[in-house]
Structures are given as C-alpha cells and as structure tokens.
Amino acid sequence: MRQPLSQKQTPPFMPAENHFPKKAMVSSTARDLPEHRKQVEEACHRMEVFAEKMMENLTAENANAVEVSLRLVDEADLYIGIFAHRNGYVPEKDNPRQISITEMEYDRAVERGIPRLVFFMHDDHPVKAKDVETGPGAEKLKALKKRIGGERVVAYFESPADLRAHVIQAISQLKNEYKKEHGEPPHRFHYVHPMSKPPEVYVAHPYTLLQAVGLIGRAPELNLLTDWITNTPPSGGQGGLWGAILNIIAIGGMGKSALTWHWFDKIAPLERPDLAGRFWWSFYESDAYFENFIIRALAYVGRKSVEEVKKIAKPEREDLLLKILDTEPHLLVLDGIERILIAYARMDAARYLGDDEYDRRTANYVAEAYGLPESAAQSFTGEARLRQTADPRAGRFLRRLSKVKSSRILISSRLYPLALQTVTGHPLPGCQAIFLRGLSDDDALALWRHFGVSGQRDELLRMFHTFEKHPLLLQALAG
Ligand SMILES: Nc1ncnc2c1ncn2[C@@H]1O[C@H](COP(=O)(O)OP(=O)(O)O)[C@@H](O)[C@H]1O
Ligand SMILES: [Mg+2]
Known part of the structure; x- marks a missing residue:
C-alpha cells in the first residue's frame, strides 16, 4: 500500500460542483477510530464545515441504522471517508451484497456526485491487533479500498494529527477550487436542513462553533434553563423561573448560542422526554427572516410540507402555529433574534456601533431580570424604539407566542425585544430574561x-x- 512520497502528500481532490462545502458527512468505522473522528471534526470546524454527527454505535439493534446513515449522506454536500483496518458493521437484512454501512455510504456519495475526500490509514500508522479485522470482513475491505483507490486519489495518514492536517488541506483546496470556478460563495449562501418530523429534532441551521471544544462550565445557567423547562406555574402565579418564553441576553460572543445549543442538544431532551418536538432556528442565516421562520416552524410542528404551508394565507399560518404550540409541548429555539430588530436590520448602523453602544442606544434593559447589573437599572424606555421588530407582524407574533401554554420558546438575543416588554420595562407575563455574564x-x-x-x-x-x-x-x- 506504500506509495511514493510525492503522492503521499497530494490531498485527495475532486472538482467542486455547485456546492460550496458547508456540511460534511464523515464516514468511518467508530470503535477503532474515536480519536481520528475527533480530529476530523476539529478540522471541519477549523474550515467552517459542519461535520454531521456520526453514528457512534451501529449494531443490529439499530433497525434503521442504514436509513439514518444514508440520510446523513443525502443531506451532506461533502463526503469524508476514513478507512483503517476494520470493515465494520454489516447489516444482515435487506443487504443482498452483504456490504458494510461504510461501503453503502461511500456508494451513496458516488451516486449523489458530491465531492469525496478519502483517507486511508498508512502502513506506518501504529495499530492494535484488535483493531484489525480478519476473515471475510478483511477481504471485503480490501476489495473496497482497491475500488476506491482505483477511482481517485487517496491520501494516507500516519496519525490522527496527520489526518487532521490532511482534512484541512483538502477542504481548503476544495473551497479554493469552488471560488476559482464560481467566484466567492454567494453572500446569501445558506444551508437549511431538510425538514424532519417531530418528535425527531429539527435543526434548521446547525450551530457549529462548539464542535471542537464542547461547552465549558455554565452550570448555573444550564440549571436555570432546566428549571424553566421543567417548572410548572407556581400556584398564585408568583416566583420561580417559568413561562412560555425565556430570553438569554448578552453582547455578541458572550456564549449565548453555545449555551443554548448545548442545553437544547444534550440536556433538554433528557429532562423533558415528553416533548412533542424540538426546533432550532438561527436568525443569523440569510434565509432566516421572520416569514420563513413561520413557514418552517409550522411545517415542522404541523407535519406538513413547506409547499403545503405556503398555500395557507399568512395570518392563518400564525394562528395555526400558535394553536399547535399551545396544545403540544414543543421546544423552540430562536437564536440571534436581534437580527430582526430595527437596530440590527439597519446594517449601516451595525457596521459602526459596538455592542456596548447598542445596549446604551437601545436601552437594553429589563426590570427584574436575572444577572442584570444594578448599574443598568435605569429606565430609558423612550429610547427602546430600536428594539422593535423591523416587521411589526413579527412583534405581534412574539407577543402572542408568550401566551402559549404547552410549548417553551428559548430566545437568544443581543437586545431584549421590545415586543416582550411592558411600558414600565418589565417582561410581559410569560416572559423571563437572563442577562448572560462572562465565564466564571x-x-x-x-x-x-x-x-x-x-x-x-x-x-x-x-x-x-x-x-x-x-x-x-x-x-x-x-x-
Ligand atoms: N462556555 C463555553 N465553552 C466553550 N466555548 C464557548 C463557551 N461560550 C462561548 N464559547 C465559544 O465562544 C464563541 C462565541 O460564542 P457564541 O455562543 O457563538 O456567542 P454569542 O451567541 O453570544 O454571540 C464560540 O466560538 C463559542 O463556541
Ligand atoms: Mg450567537
């Protein structure tokens, strides 16, 4: 398998098609390659590509393992295959050729014509005996590698760190190739996941910044979020963190999305296994304007296609969405909602003002909020106009959202939306605000x-x- 040095350094390459790589499916056996997978994830993160969560433990019990894993390939615009010395799990049923899942994934990527980056473990890479498959599996793997190797250039890695370097180089080359052919990726480029059906989670725009590090700390805030979603209104309606809408407020980069994402992804489903569905929407993506949010949210919670929803009149869409959220317990995250507020919708202003300046100019203040320093406790409601939604319909919708009974809506924002505030600067009933501070x-x-x-x-x-x-x-x- 050894090859000349010059070739060893050549990254695998395939001309970019009409996709600027944004989302990768990383295909590999799992048990023998945990460190490698981590390195590939980090490399993707570095290159601003979302690495789809790989199946950790595919076994015969995962009846739909094949379906799930192939869907991941279908949703990706980049395939990354890592091949060591294990063939991996071979589903018994519906598998006439008795091939492994990794082979199916590779074939699907070929079929879809998405760019493929393939990496083989180099002969000089140390391996444990238990990580080398023998018998028919080994034969299958050999044949597959021969097939892939014949098809295209493959890079060889000698360690997990080496693999990471290869992946970074290959993605960077792919991106450059795309730019050469198509120019800079369109400004309005965005990635929206295909719709899923509740109770399966629907992440419209994946949050990628936590892939490499993982959330550090923030235990008190995570606990607050959990209290909020598990609490029922106290009798008499006083005290405790509860209500339909919780707002996490802080200047940019303070970790709002990181906190929210970690809790949404890892904790909420455990604390509230009864949730009818979970929906993550980020207003940072260019497609993420208010009406699109309504359409996607309704399609998801209402189990309809986007086309069906588009046929419904706009006000009726909102009514339907609110009705479902009122009766079924969904968890919705509206990440970065400041984007639809007047202050940020005015891009020219955004270029000149720092975050603190925004806070001051927009009177970013909520009475009795958690974590808001005393120094901020001054009422300057007159200046809060910039915290209105640019589209008045959005503001009205938010107000109605604060009244839903069964669902919970988590908002992250640099600015507290004026729509969710009373004239005296208090949060509307059903709303709470947490001002996020720096790390401990x-x-x-x-x-x-x-x-x-x-x-x-x-x-x-x-x-x-x-x-x-x-x-x-x-x-x-x-x-
Ligand atoms: N508690 C944390 N642990 C690890 N990384 C964090 C943490 N908080 C923030 N970060 C990182 O800091 C950066 C900014 O955080 P982010 O949540 O995107 O900010 P915001 O949404 O408030 O603008 C990201 O790269 C994020 O991953
Ligand atoms: Mg954010």
Missing part, C-alpha cells in the same frame, strides 16, 4: 487551557478580568 474564573481558565496555552492562574485571571471573561475574546487571545 475556573471556566475561563479551563477554556484558556483547552487551547494548550499556559500561564499562571492569578496573572491570567487579572488579564481575563479586563474583558470580563468574555469567551470569544478569550478564544481569540488563546488562539
């Missing part, structure tokens, strides 16, 4: 050390305090 000392240090940078605790903390342990700045410094 220990969490800030943990995030710092994750990047392998050293330093003495006290000195580091002194430095971190100068920017309030803001996670994005912290990352930027560490990087």
Whole structure:
C-alpha cells in the first residue's frame, strides 16, 4: 500500500460542483477510530464545515441504522471517508451484497456526485491487533479500498494529527477550487436542513462553533434553563423561573448560542422526554427572516410540507402555529433574534456601533431580570424604539407566542425585544430574561487551557478580568 512520497502528500481532490462545502458527512468505522473522528471534526470546524454527527454505535439493534446513515449522506454536500483496518458493521437484512454501512455510504456519495475526500490509514500508522479485522470482513475491505483507490486519489495518514492536517488541506483546496470556478460563495449562501418530523429534532441551521471544544462550565445557567423547562406555574402565579418564553441576553460572543445549543442538544431532551418536538432556528442565516421562520416552524410542528404551508394565507399560518404550540409541548429555539430588530436590520448602523453602544442606544434593559447589573437599572424606555421588530407582524407574533401554554420558546438575543416588554420595562407575563455574564474564573481558565496555552492562574485571571471573561475574546487571545 506504500506509495511514493510525492503522492503521499497530494490531498485527495475532486472538482467542486455547485456546492460550496458547508456540511460534511464523515464516514468511518467508530470503535477503532474515536480519536481520528475527533480530529476530523476539529478540522471541519477549523474550515467552517459542519461535520454531521456520526453514528457512534451501529449494531443490529439499530433497525434503521442504514436509513439514518444514508440520510446523513443525502443531506451532506461533502463526503469524508476514513478507512483503517476494520470493515465494520454489516447489516444482515435487506443487504443482498452483504456490504458494510461504510461501503453503502461511500456508494451513496458516488451516486449523489458530491465531492469525496478519502483517507486511508498508512502502513506506518501504529495499530492494535484488535483493531484489525480478519476473515471475510478483511477481504471485503480490501476489495473496497482497491475500488476506491482505483477511482481517485487517496491520501494516507500516519496519525490522527496527520489526518487532521490532511482534512484541512483538502477542504481548503476544495473551497479554493469552488471560488476559482464560481467566484466567492454567494453572500446569501445558506444551508437549511431538510425538514424532519417531530418528535425527531429539527435543526434548521446547525450551530457549529462548539464542535471542537464542547461547552465549558455554565452550570448555573444550564440549571436555570432546566428549571424553566421543567417548572410548572407556581400556584398564585408568583416566583420561580417559568413561562412560555425565556430570553438569554448578552453582547455578541458572550456564549449565548453555545449555551443554548448545548442545553437544547444534550440536556433538554433528557429532562423533558415528553416533548412533542424540538426546533432550532438561527436568525443569523440569510434565509432566516421572520416569514420563513413561520413557514418552517409550522411545517415542522404541523407535519406538513413547506409547499403545503405556503398555500395557507399568512395570518392563518400564525394562528395555526400558535394553536399547535399551545396544545403540544414543543421546544423552540430562536437564536440571534436581534437580527430582526430595527437596530440590527439597519446594517449601516451595525457596521459602526459596538455592542456596548447598542445596549446604551437601545436601552437594553429589563426590570427584574436575572444577572442584570444594578448599574443598568435605569429606565430609558423612550429610547427602546430600536428594539422593535423591523416587521411589526413579527412583534405581534412574539407577543402572542408568550401566551402559549404547552410549548417553551428559548430566545437568544443581543437586545431584549421590545415586543416582550411592558411600558414600565418589565417582561410581559410569560416572559423571563437572563442577562448572560462572562465565564466564571475556573471556566475561563479551563477554556484558556483547552487551547494548550499556559500561564499562571492569578496573572491570567487579572488579564481575563479586563474583558470580563468574555469567551470569544478569550478564544481569540488563546488562539
Ligand atoms: N462556555 C463555553 N465553552 C466553550 N466555548 C464557548 C463557551 N461560550 C462561548 N464559547 C465559544 O465562544 C464563541 C462565541 O460564542 P457564541 O455562543 O457563538 O456567542 P454569542 O451567541 O453570544 O454571540 C464560540 O466560538 C463559542 O463556541
Ligand atoms: Mg450567537
């Protein structure tokens, strides 16, 4: 399998088609390659490609393993195949050629004509005996590798870190190729997942920034979120964190999306297994304007196609959506909703104003909110106009949303939407606000050390305090 050095360095390459790579399906056997998979995920993250969660434990019990895994290929615009010395799981049923899932995935990628990046383990790569399959599996794998190798250039990796470097190089080449042929990816480029059916989660726009690090700390905030979604209205209607809408408010880069995403993805489904559905929507994507949100949300919770929903008159769409949310317990996340507020909809302003300036200009203040410093407790409601929704219908809809009984809506935003506030600056009934602050000392240090940078605790903390342990700045410094 050894090949000349010059070729060994050549990244696998395939001309980019009309896709600017945004979402990759990483195909590999799981048990023998956990570290490699992690490295590939990190490489994708570096290159701003979303690496679809790979199937961790495919066994005969996963009756629909094949279906799930092929759907992942269908949803991806880039295939990354990692091949070591295991053939992996071969489903018994409906599998006339008795081929492995990884082989099916590869074939599906070929069929779809998406770019394929393929990496083989180099002969010099150390392996454990248990990670080398023997018998018929080994024969199958050999034949597959021969087929793939004959089809295209394959790169060889000698370690997980080497694989990571290869993946970064290959994606970067793919992106350059795309740009050469099609110019810069269109500004309005976006990725929207195909619709799924509840109770299966529907993530319209994946949040990719946590792939490499994972959420660090934020235990108190996670607990607040869990309290909120598990709490029922206290008798008498006073006290406790409950209500239809919870707003997480902070300046950009403070970790709103990271916190929200981790909780939505990992915790909420465990704490509320009874949820009828979970829906994640980010207003950062260019397709994510208000009406599109209504259409997608209704299609999802109403189990309809987008086309069907589009035939319904606009006001009726909202009524239908609210009715379902009122009776069925869904969890909706509206990430980055400041984008539909006047302050941010005015792009010219966005270019000149810093976040703090926004807070000041827009009177970003909510009475009795969690975590809001005393210094902010001044009422300047007159200036809050910039916190109105650019589309008045959106504001009206948000108000109605705060009254739904069964569902819970988590909003993250730089600015607290004026629509969810009373004239006295209090949140509307059914709404809560948490102002997110910087990380705790220990969490800030943990995030710092994750990047392998050293330093003495006290000195580091002194430095971190100068920017309030803001996670994005912290990352930027560490990087
Ligand atoms: N608690 C945390 N642990 C690890 N990474 C974090 C944490 N909070 C924020 N980050 C990272 O900091 C960056 C900014 O966070 P993000 O949630 O996107 O900010 P926001 O949504 O508030 O603008 C991202 O790269 C994110 O992954
Ligand atoms: Mg965000």
